[in-house]
Amino acid sequence: MGEDFYSLYPFTNKYCSYLVGHPQVLTSDLSFDISLYYGVARVQILPPRTLFHPVLPLKANDKLIFPLCNTCAQSKLTDRCNHSDSERALTGTWVTLELEKAVEIGYKILKVDIVWNFTEKSRYDKDTKSGGLFTEYVNTFLKVKQEASGWPTWCVTQEDRKRYVREYAENEGIDLDVSNIKHNPGLRALSKLMLNSFWGKFGQRSDLEKTEVVSEVERLYDLLKDTDETEVTNLRFINDDIVEVCYKDRTDFERPNARVNGSIAAFTTCHARLRLYEVLQRLGERVLYYDTDSVIYISKPGEWDPPIGDYLGDP
Known part of the structure; x- marks a missing residue:
């Protein structure tokens, strides 16, 4: 059998502890x-x-x-x-x-x-619906994603739909707007991207190639002559007035990025691996394959299988 964790990285961002300060x-x-x-x-x-x-x-x-x-x-x-x-x-x-x-x-x-x-930490409290560094961000796009996913297949009657909205609010602390619950693949894909790529910005390398569209001759000269700190890798002339310049900082002159925090990125992947390890440890040698957020294993009658859920972090 194969099981995927439901939004594993958003789960860690919302529910797991993170360092502060x-x-x-x-x-x-x-x-x-x-x-x-x-x-x-x-x-x-x-x-x-x-x-x-x-x-x-x-x-x-x-x-x-x-x-x-x-x-x-x-x-x-x-x-x-x-x-x-x-x-x-x-x-x-x-x-x-x-x-x-x-x-x-x-x-x-x-x-x-x-x-x-780190002497300070922050973690979301499900009972009080407070705390957590990224709870508000995750809830914002999780609400959009859930509504754009449409109604679950088991929601046949109006009572089913009311139950779905009520239970989702109880489990995730998010009040879904019934009028917005309709299948919207584009909006769902966008909100999923915002949820899954968010944490990675904290661990983004500072030596990635940069692209700048230049329309001032002085700026173009600055980029071309500053060979000690930057290396121009490509020039593409869009027209007579605009040029696209690709360049990267030389290793000794990498500029620090105030938006990067490697510790936050490391905590995200650590929490996700530990969540996955809970399942691996119980399945033992029945595991055939696993990756970031999924496990393929041999299911045997009478032996433990991961419980299936509908909420963040559930298999």
Whole structure:
């Protein structure tokens, strides 16, 4: 069987905890008890030798993988691992929540280099319908998406429709407008894009190529002559008065982006992976395949299957 999580990233943005403010940058007298911290940490950690579903991701050879041995990962070895603990240990930066889960599963922290510890956090309270960094944003576009999806197939009678609107308000805290509930593929696609791409802007690279439409000769000269800081990659003359200039900042002169916060992006993917891991852990070796927000597994009579739901974060 195959199951997709319903809007997994919007779920994490709305319901999971997020850091607030500036971190304490800790570099000395650090505890191996990672639960004492809330933020991100650079550590050396030893995975268990046998684990069907590894917890921590690692970037190796320009790919994100989930290894139990660093040497095997870097060398792309697929044979039985006979490396020592020092050769197997992973070194990287992870969200502390993910490290806590790893330690619970059997990973062992060997060294803690640095911790960005945040003393403040924000999380949506479903009972009071308050809190959360991104709740208002998610609710705005989730309402549009849900209305543009039309009525569920089980909503046959007026009573069914009233029940649907009532239960959605109870579960998501969003009052759907009955007059707007109609199938609208374009509006649904747009609102879905706004929901799923939002968090990624916090982790956007600052070295991406930029495009500027130039109509002033002085500005064109500035871009062309400033070769120490920028590199012009392409020029396209639209007409006699307008030119499209593609350029990128040289590595040593990347301009900081005040809208970027890598920690927020890292927390989003961390929460999503932990949500997925809850299902993987219970399914065990019945899992055939999984990716960011879906699982394909063998369903057996009498054994646990992920419950199916209609709300954010449900399979």
